[in-house]
Amino acid sequence: MEFPSYLVYAAAWLAALALLLKGFHLRRRNKLNPPPGPKAWPIIGNLNLIGALPHRSLHHLSQKYGPLMQLKFGSHRVVVASSVDMAKEFLKTHDVSFSGRPKTAAGKITTYNYSDITWSQYGPYWRQARKMCLVELFSVRRVESFEYIRIEETRLLSKALYQSKGVAVNLKNHLAEVSLNVICRIVLGRRYLDGDDENAIVTPDEFKEMLEELFLLNGVLNIGDSIPWLGFLDLQGYVKRMKVLAKKFDRFLENVLDEHLSKKEAAGKEFVAKDMVDVLLQFADDPRNDVKVTRTSVKAFTQDLMAGGTESSAVTIEWAVSELLKTPEVFVKATEELDRVIGRQRWVEEKDIQNLPYIEAIVKETMRMHPVSPLLAPRRTREDVKINGYNIQAETNAFVNVWAIGRDPTLWDEPERFRPERFIGKTIDVKGHDFELLPFGAGRRMCPGYSLAIKIIQSSLANLLHGFTWKLPAGEDLNMEEIWGLSTPRKFPLVAVPEPRLPNHLYNAKC
Numbered sequence: 001m002e003f004p005s006y007l008v009y010a011a012a013w014l015a016a017l018a019l020l021l022k023g024f025h026l027r028r029r030n031k032l033n034p035p036p037g038p039k040a041w042p043i044i045g046n047l048n049l050i051g052a053l054p055h056r057s058l059h060h061l062s063q064k065y066g067p068l069m070q071l072k073f074g075s076h077r078v079v080v081a082s083s084v085d086m087a088k089e090f091l092k093t094h095d096v097s098f099s100g101r102p103k104t105a106a107g108k109i110t111t112y113n114y115s116d117i118t119w120s121q122y123g124p125y126w127r128q129a130r131k132m133c134l135v136e137l138f139s140v141r142r143v144e145s146f147e148y149i150r151i152e153e154t155r156l157l158s159k160a161l162y163q164s165k166g167v168a169v170n171l172k173n174h175l176a177e178v179s180l181n182v183i184c185r186i187v188l189g190r191r192y193l194d195g196d197d198e199n200a201i202v203t204p205d206e207f208k209e210m211l212e213e214l215f216l217l218n219g220v221l222n223i224g225d226s227i228p229w230l231g232f233l234d235l236q237g238y239v240k241r242m243k244v245l246a247k248k249f250d251r252f253l254e255n256v257l258d259e260h261l262s263k264k265e266a267a268g269k270e271f272v273a274k275d276m277v278d279v280l281l282q283f284a285d286d287p288r289n290d291v292k293v294t295r296t297s298v299k300a301f302t303q304d305l306m307a308g309g310t311e312s313s314a315v316t317i318e319w320a321v322s323e324l325l326k327t328p329e330v331f332v333k334a335t336e337e338l339d340r341v342i343g344r345q346r347w348v349e350e351k352d353i354q355n356l357p358y359i360e361a362i363v364k365e366t367m368r369m370h371p372v373s374p375l376l377a378p379r380r381t382r383e384d385v386k387i388n389g390y391n392i393q394a395e396t397n398a399f400v401n402v403w404a405i406g407r408d409p410t411l412w413d414e415p416e417r418f419r420p421e422r423f424i425g426k427t428i429d430v431k432g433h434d435f436e437l438l439p440f441g442a443g444r445r446m447c448p449g450y451s452l453a454i455k456i457i458q459s460s461l462a463n464l465l466h467g468f469t470w471k472l473p474a475g476e477d478l479n480m481e482e483i484w485g486l487s488t489p490r491k492f493p494l495v496a497v498p499e500p501r502l503p504n505h506l507y508n509a510k511c
Contacts, residue, residue: 045072074226
């Protein structure tokens with residue numbers, strides 16, 4: 001059988017084109033100079049080198065391969081920055097190039113198909129969400145307007161601890177409750193998770209478990225994300241858990257929005273936004289928006305606000321008290337400052353923090369040693385980038401190991417020691433300008449709610465130290481192990497005994 005001559009010519013032409021493209025690809029690949037890193041295994045890449053605490057595994061590898069290294073997680077390229085200079089390259093010099101987000105099962109399933117602020121892809125939708133955060137939700141005026149809520153909930157925490165005086169308490173439970181109540185009132189307008197609410201969709205304990213599950217599942221190394229063709233097997237069972245969690249959150253958030261929309265409709269033209277959900281709904285109705293903000297978007301943003309605001313403060317304060325129990329001399333210095341500046345006849349107010357440099361230093365030192373998100377939220381390169389002579393290709397996942405930076409002996413004297421004094425007289429802050437300390441990240445994708453988180457952490461910790469002395473139960477050791485997720489809390493919740501140190505009437509006084 002003979003083929004028409006034009007088919008023969010076409011086949012030859014296509015074969016030549018294929019060879020040409022293959023040669024071009026090989027030449028391009030050979031010209032690339034990727035960052036150093038361990039040799040990857042077929043299929044799994046370097047996943048075999050990543051342990052239960054990835055930030056520690058990556059820190060160990062960086063000591064061999066350098067502050068900029070490349071690995072493969074399954075079929076995906078991954079670059080890791082483990083120094084101040086490399087963090088600046090990722091988050092400042094090439095911020096736009098590193099502003100993408102990887103598409104993961106958790107982002108798709110638990111955040112309404114990447115509709116939240118954290119996991120949304122860089123572009124018009126994300127820019128609009130960021131503008132909404134900076135201008136509407138976390139403006140200085142709005143954050144300060146909710147100070148009375150933070151005060152009331154902190155006083156209720158002190159009262160609850162006073163009633164448990166001399167008895168060992170699970171501090172994380174108390175901290176999570178006060179953080180959750182603060183965020184609920186700021187974001188949702190009331191204590192949706194009050195234990196006395198008979199019509200509550202979920203109980204406070206159930207919601208705390210939902211938040212912990214959300215942070216765990218958004219931080220795990222899911223095999224299906226790294227090796228897509230194995231995704232359908234859900235070998236670790238994570239995807240199934242994500243779907244269950246997503247349904248629980250959606251049921252709760254649907255109820256929240258229905259209630260807010262009913263109040264808005266009843267108020268008509270007299271409606272005034274009282275909480276962040278109200279602000280989000282008003283923003284969604286604004287015809288000037290470049291991108292349509294849907295009901296799904298509002299649910300995703302609301303979930304983001306509640307999760308981020310609750311977890312960061314509770315985890316940080318628990319680590320701070322843990323470190324203070326290990327270093328009683330720091331505890332003494334903190335209470336001496338509080339007694340000198342505040343006295344023992346009143347509680348600490350937010351305006352007092354600027355006059356409490358040692359308390360501020362304790363918070364910074366805690367964030368240095370125990371950043372809530374040790375690798376920050378992962379980024380993804382949107383284009384080819386060249387850093388220090390190394391080529392980083394587009395669509396490469398990128399991590400900044402702020403945990404490793406916080407333990408860099410070239411930056412910190414005795415980095416494994418909890419020593420707040422290192423920050424006294426220094427101008428290092430946590431606002432993304434000083435790359436030695438990046439608990440909230442930096443650049444375009446920095447956590448937009450950091451100002452609110454800092455206020456909650458500083459004032460809550462100051463009052464915990466001002467109002468109580470703390471000690472471990474008799475015979476108990478202080479285990480400082482951690483567990484991995486998008487956040488990194490203590491593996492075993494802190495159990496400690498509070499003893500009041502202020503006059504009794506302060507614990508029952510009204511705000």
